[in-house]
Amino acid sequence: MAFKRYIPVESISELTINRLSVYLRCLQQLEHEGTTTISSQELADRFHLNSAQIRKDLAYFGEFGIRGVGYNAAQLREHLVNILGLHEERRVLVVGAGNLGTALSHYSGFNTGGFRIVAILDSDPRKVGKRVPGGLVVESVSDLTRIVKERKVHIAVITVPSNSAQKVYDELVEAGVQAVLNFAAAQLKGHPEVKLKNVDLKIHLELLSFFLTHASRLASVT
Amino acid sequence: MAFKRYIPVESISELTINRLSVYLRCLQQLEHEGTTTISSQELADRFHLNSAQIRKDLAYFGEFGIRGVGYNAAQLREHLVNILGLHEERRVLVVGAGNLGTALSHYSGFNTGGFRIVAILDSDPRKVGKRVPGGLVVESVSDLTRIVKERKVHIAVITVPSNSAQKVYDELVEAGVQAVLNFAAAQLKGHPEVKLKNVDLKIHLELLSFFLTHASRLASVT
């Protein structure tokens, strides 16, 4: 572990972790622009963040700045990569070769910066054997357990219809994946030892719809 | 407006609105199973929510329950549809016919329950004119303004590369869209009168990576 951890991980909020990802993106952009040193205030002004919050978020993991100066951009980026565990390759399996699964399997964000999609599965025999954009060939969901074990899958992404999501989830856990990202609108249950993150894309549209309906004066967010 | 609003919309948190979407999904499932009446406690047990929070969230918008009994599932669903503004059709435009844009344009969640994708645009002449799964034909981004006006687009979804996101966003605002859902990893700025929601899919993978790295004892989350 390249950084000192000051407090137990369990007590760090997901909000903080998500912001670390944001800071990482900001630093990558700044470095790309040639910035070498940046203060929390500059970072905040540039990306509409709060400087105290940046300092507090970082303080959970160590002292990365120099008082009176600021942070070394490259160094801080490296620290964030380590904190987020992006220095080691994470092998990702996509289950469900529908629209979303196919898109994610060759979405650049899912094949860079520490992540690599190692397989895409589907239960539909007509899809199995077809090559998806990005180069992977769809494999059968009946080989799920074998593939998870052989390719040492860390993270599984579920993009199957909601009525088969629970079954897939149970198989994934049984096969030994360590974390699951679920895009199906289903309430998955039963395995507290595997980190599960549910993402509902429709919720964002419904939020916007709410604001359109009630807009007297609107405000930007996120 | 079919419901009474008790407090100003501006003071209702996005967290509450997002939960209303969740409650709506739960009710749809319950109705599908034949449930007609449900208490906040049952709803909470069934979907791992907090009953007081359900009641409080609903209380922002009216009194929908019957004391001593609970809520009528169909009625409450209808109220939520009204609150979220899903009773009127929302016309959605997707800008960017890459992997994600194409997937979203025929993702069922984006073409049901009040939403309808009316066009998908791209700047690449090789993509323009091609039919994407779902039936839409890719149109040129140079027709953006005309399409937004003619088809009365309410919501735009940005799935273009991050370096062209700001340009697209500015054009969309200029053309008169009312809300924007941005999937590009870019800090969009300049138009507080248009509701903007940023979604970063990679952030979820990075969160999972963090937990894999630091897992001593893991916990499930949403």
Add this chain to the structure above:
DNA sequence: CCGTGTGAAGCTGTTCACAGCT
């Protein structure tokens, strides 16, 4: 008697403001 609706309490997350280091 039971479950909603809601003030009040408790908790979590954010921001302030400054001591301390460079």
Add this chain to the structure above:
DNA sequence: AGCTGTGAACAGCTTCACACGG
């Protein structure tokens, strides 16, 4: 002199617990 790191104040969100109405 200036910016980090951080306790303390503040704000916002969640949960409790019970009065009230059906």
